[in-house]
Amino acid sequence: MNTTTISWKGYLIDLDGTLYHGSRMIPEADTLIRELEDSGVPYLFVTNNSSRTPGEVAANLNLMGIPAKEEQICTSAVAAAEYIAGQQPRSKVAPIGESGLLEALINAGLIIDEDSPDFVVQGIDRSFTYETLTKAARWILGGARYVLTNPDLLLPSQEGLMPGAGTISAAIRAATGIEPIVIGKPSDILMKHAIDRLGLRNEEVAVIGDNMLTDISAGINAGCGTILVLTGVTTEENLPSFVSSSGVNPDVICRNLAEVRKLVLQSSI
Template identity: 40%
Template sequence: MDGVIYRGNQLIPGADRFVARLRHDGIPFRFLTNNSQRTRRDVALKLCRLGLEADADDVFTCAMATARFLAHQKPGATAFVIGENGLAAALHHNGVTVVDDDADYVVVGEGRTMTFEMIERAVRLIEKGARLIATNPDATCPTDAGTRPGCGAIVAMLEKATGREAFSVGKPSGVMMRMAQNELGVRAANTVMVGDTMETDILGGVGMGYQTVLVLSGHTKVEQLHRYAYRPDWIVESVDHMPERLFHSVAELVGAA
């Protein structure tokens, strides 16, 4: 959402009008985030404080997707976690027990609480057979103070140390995208992915067969598009510049469903 709905602690101009339009037209939606630090309730509270109408059910996080994935793969699983409250809460909610030893999985999110002792423990657990899971592949995270290492950077260190490749659940993985789509109760052909990052938002949408909208209010700039073999269906300055015909086509699909 950072770069699409807000930047840091500032709402992107027109984002409130965009969300209000979705509600007015009866178009179901979810706010997707590859940040596993906060719970969906925490994210909704931030959006409300920025001036948007939002509740927890409007939010879908990579922590939620990861927890649901693990619960489906191995009911009653155990996990050693490198991450923060949002990830731990999602795991507990889905019946995954957080442990320090004998873990079925090593699950990595982002945050500032990581220590080298945690990395050492994770390496040993992976060597003993724990499977390595990443909540998302993002190598960096934007902050008000600048860029900091993200989940992908931490996971890369574990992959290098163990020779094991992590399975990533968050965008652009179809695992997270399909879960969010199922919550909306819509088909892929009726789904639109709006994002500011080609490597996650747009790639994930293209892979799922969604219509895709790249907004230029965040990570990807128009002069960078030549680097990619795939392209979004629409390119707009921000969510405040969504084409009317896209609203109309989506509303018609919702009505037909």
């Protein structure tokens, strides 16, 4: 950990690879969150995952012993829905995704319409078919704007690697020649949505995450502070290659969540 004197007023915390791996909590994740809660420091959980609803994400965290409330969860699906509603309230949207996306669109007051959508919004869709691909291509070539919840290509799962929303998007982009508006990390749109919900300015907020290409890049893109924790994708060994491929450097590097706790407590004193 660098001995930085930077002080932040709020935190945006990544989930997978930062607080847990799969269904296993990373040591001290529960303590970190309890200490944040007890000290009254504002924080939110931020995830690129668009398949689960905020309620489901919070329930999963609580199951692992990490205290979380539904209203503390920012998903790329909710940010996508609010982005679309911000562009054009009560837009007609054709969703390609799962329950988390559908719920977010309805909660944002958007109209589900597969006949003549204004927007196609796509996340991970484990029931994706050739027919869905055909419909998506025709909607977008017909003029609908294309919003992608998150650009992740592959996700870990207990059965092995699974294609993410970005992989499905590659087919839609190839068919249409149209690049989507990307909401999730490393885009700053999800981050700005979360910063707004914290009610802080971007420079008052730090992003805590394990992934240089998503968490740290998104934090820097949004003008936030960045705390890299070596609990997941990034290790001391591969850090130089991630610095080189991402072109960014975190403000602080913590080897584990114990170091994050110290940093956060120090900042909140």
